[in-house]
Amino acid sequence: MTLFSLLIVDDHKHLAESMALTIPWERYEVTRVLQAYSGTEAVEALQDGDIHILLTDIRMPGMSGLELIERAQKLAPGIDCILLTGHTQFEYAKRAVELQAIDYLVKPVRHEELLRVVETIIQRRKARLREQAELELLYETNRHLPQLRADLLAAKTDAELAVLEERDRIAGDIHDIVGHTLTATLMQIEAAKLLLARGEREGMQRLEKSQQLLRKSLDGIREAVGMIKKPDDADDLETGLQAFIEEAKHTANIAIDYRIELASPVTDPDLCKVLSHALREGVTNGIRHGGSLSFRFQLIQRGGLLRFSLWNDGTPYDGQSQGTGGLGLTAMRERIVRLGGTMRLVASAEPPGTLLELRIPLC
Template sequence: MVAVLIVDDHKHLVESLLSCVPWEEAGVTGVHGAYSGGEALETLRSKNIGILVTDIRMPGMSGLELIERARADRPELHCILLTGHAEFEYARRAIELQTFRYLMKPVRTNELVETVRLLTASSRAPAAEAAAAEPAAPEPPAELPAEPAEAKDYRRKTVEAVHEFVRERLGADVTLTAIAERVHLHPVYLSKLYKETTGTKLSDYILNARIDKAKELLLRSPMKIYEISEAVGYRSTQHFITEFKKIVGMTPKAYQSLHR
């Protein structure tokens, strides 16, 4: 059984999430609401809450402060931040607190459901089911469960969507902000997810994608160097030549002459 606690100082938002989200689809068996950090802490002490969904900006106690205090007593608590404020410091602190997800307001119902569903899938079995006969001798603590298949699939699909977007828009806007908007994630969270999933930086993928496309155009098109530079997203031809030489080991012109 997994219960969710929704926290926001705007009562109508809490009531909307409590009543309008199809929680059963996310594997949630109980959902509670609170309108302040203090009230949320009281609920966390009295209820068996598995997932905390909180606004980041609230009077008195912010969502980050709430998570920090809640995690002091309940380190296993899963946390999701809801916010309309995309400042870097908020996201950085959320990552330090190991927040599972950082969702921007107005939150999409399907996105919230999917996020919670991934968490419920990774939660341990209910205590009632886990309580078997006590072993005769003490056993070492069980290892943490492996990342659920749903979470791995979500990461894979996110990375695929990022790669598709980058390939489609090499000559246009492939900034981190633009990519994050495409996959509906905060830029800082996206960078972290991408690095953890692929083992490489997103910026390195973008650079290599540009160079690979440039190679293709150098060999298969009649475009001039400055036109290729623009086609793969460089405003400065000289910058393009410098980056190309750094990656390939020769200038675009030399590469073209060698391989044509």
């Protein structure tokens, strides 16, 4: 619950004390009530503490209520003011209220009247506080939104890379299943041939065992192939790269200018995987570790050589940043070297940022 403070100012001490002590302020979330008996005392109170509402008489010796309100608005911006006025000063006070946007009450003030005005002020202040809290929340959300989007893209990329690695593992499992089954089946067939040649019934049993092994192997291969299939694979490298670029622009709210010039479609699965991984890792690490918002990507085929370049406007590469996470620099470099290519990751001076370059020969 929000708590408020009130300062009552009147040169008639008994009037100030009466309002302070006889009105149930706590019911209206006013938990701190101060009193002052002159404009000077009121200024001191305003300087010493956090006052939300000022209730002051208009006519006081030394400093009038209007003068006090002007001082209060400078000392405590946002303070709400209530002016108490007699019938003889009503028109003058009304004009002052219109100019300074303050509330006023005509003496003698009934408690119900005063509480109604105070309650209105408190509700108004609560609305302002809620609006301020909502604006602060909106500001914080907007401030963190780019990073949240970057994290989302990074998480999605990591998941897709993990799926690709899992597919490699499953492919290895298929190889192991086929290799093991064929080896065992050949041994059973060889044994069956010898037994059948001698007219022994066990030879048929060995052939039946070979049949069972082959059926079991076929079931395992079908299951593994079912796991490795991915219906939404891109038809070719260029289509896949363009799909990732558009997704990254939308997900992470980044800019990616790109240019892809291929004399013919790239169909080698290992080469497609390396280039796709390099683009994903480069963009993801640029966002994560470099705070990048803008990228420039080129994939150009010149003769028998593919030239890959990815620049970002983030923190320039220092030998450590933008190289962790996902497959990482080492794994990326090893894959490229296996294809006979080279990799270079450097800080660029003009424009400042980070540049990833790959050179891979086409077989």
